[in-house]
Amino acid sequence: EDQVTQSPEALRLQEGESSSLNCSYTVSGLRGLFWYRQDPGKGPEFLFTLYSAGEEKEKERLKATLTKKESFLHITAPKPEDSATYLCAVLAGTALIFGKGTTLSVSS
Amino acid sequence: DGGITQSPKYLFRKEGQNVTLSCEQNLNHDAMYWYRQDPGQGLRLIYYSQIVNDFQKGDIAEGYSVSREKKESFPLTVTSAQKNPTAFYLCASSIVIGGANRDTQYFGPGTRLTVL
Numbered sequence: 001e002d003q004v005t006q007s008p009e010a011l012r013l014q015e016g017e018s019s020s021l022n023c024s025y026t027v028s029g030l031r032g033l034f035w036y037r038q039d040p041g042k043g044p045e046f047l048f049t050l051y052s053a054g055e056e057k058e059k060e061r062l063k064a065t066l067t068k069k070e071s072f073l074h075i076t077a078p079k080p081e082d083s084a085t086y087l088c089a090v091l092a093g094t095a096l097i098f099g100k101g102t103t104l105s106v107s108s
Numbered sequence: 109d110g111g112i113t114q115s116p117k118y119l120f121r122k123e124g125q126n127v128t129l130s131c132e133q134n135l136n137h138d139a140m141y142w143y144r145q146d147p148g149q150g151l152r153l154i155y156y157s158q159i160v161n162d163f164q165k166g167d168i169a170e171g172y173s174v175s176r177e178k179k180e181s182f183p184l185t186v187t188s189a190q191k192n193p194t195a196f197y198l199c200a201s202s203i204v205i206g207g208a209n210r211d212t213q214y215f216g217p218g219t220r221l222t223v224l
Contacts, residue, residue, distance in 0.1 A: 032210075042217060043112075043215035044198070045215075046215075094158070095153050095156060095166060096141075096153070098151040098152075100148065101150070
């Protein structure tokens with residue numbers, strides 16, 4: 001069965017304290033892995049798409065990496081405005097399979 | 109501005125009523141999707157459509173219906189057969205093939221449905 005697991009469920013950081021979020025997956029025939037940011041009461045905002053192991057993408061303080069079994073979202077020197085829930089999803093076939101998300105809180 | 113719009117933002121339903129959630133996109137995307145989000149759970153797929161006049165059931169289609177008469181529009185009806193409809197509903201769209209971010213789904217702002 002295709003499955004996506006995100007860890008930790010919640011993460012509290014001090015401003016400037018770098019860390020990583022994990023997304024592990026078991027799918028047959030990965031067509032892409034996607035990271036989204038979701039603020040409370042809003043729709044997910046697209047961050048990155050990764051297609052093959054070894055691929056990396058960066059945007060401001062965020063960097064996403066992909067291996068054959070998992071993806072990491074690295075957050076460098078986070079700020080309070082980075083507080084949100086980060087969602088990981090994989091595409092196998094025609095539909096996305098989502099993890100439950102990691103809720104990040106960054107305090108100043 | 110290109111994007112996805114959903115209306116209404118909040119919707120209240122009485123027991124036994126059917127309600128329809130609107131989703132419109134002006135991104136010229138081929139595919140459109142409906143998801144349901146409940147606290148502590150990942151997004152779950154209700155229905156999707158890759159071309160006009162065609163759609164497929166997702167993992168939790170029971171109690172829901174859709175139509176795709178126009179490329180831009182993909183309304184979702186929550187019927188009285190859906191026993192637990194209170195949730196946050198998200199519409200998404202994607203380019204099916206080609207491009208640097210092919211298959212990437214872009215989401216609307218969501219509709220929060222509450223059953224009274």
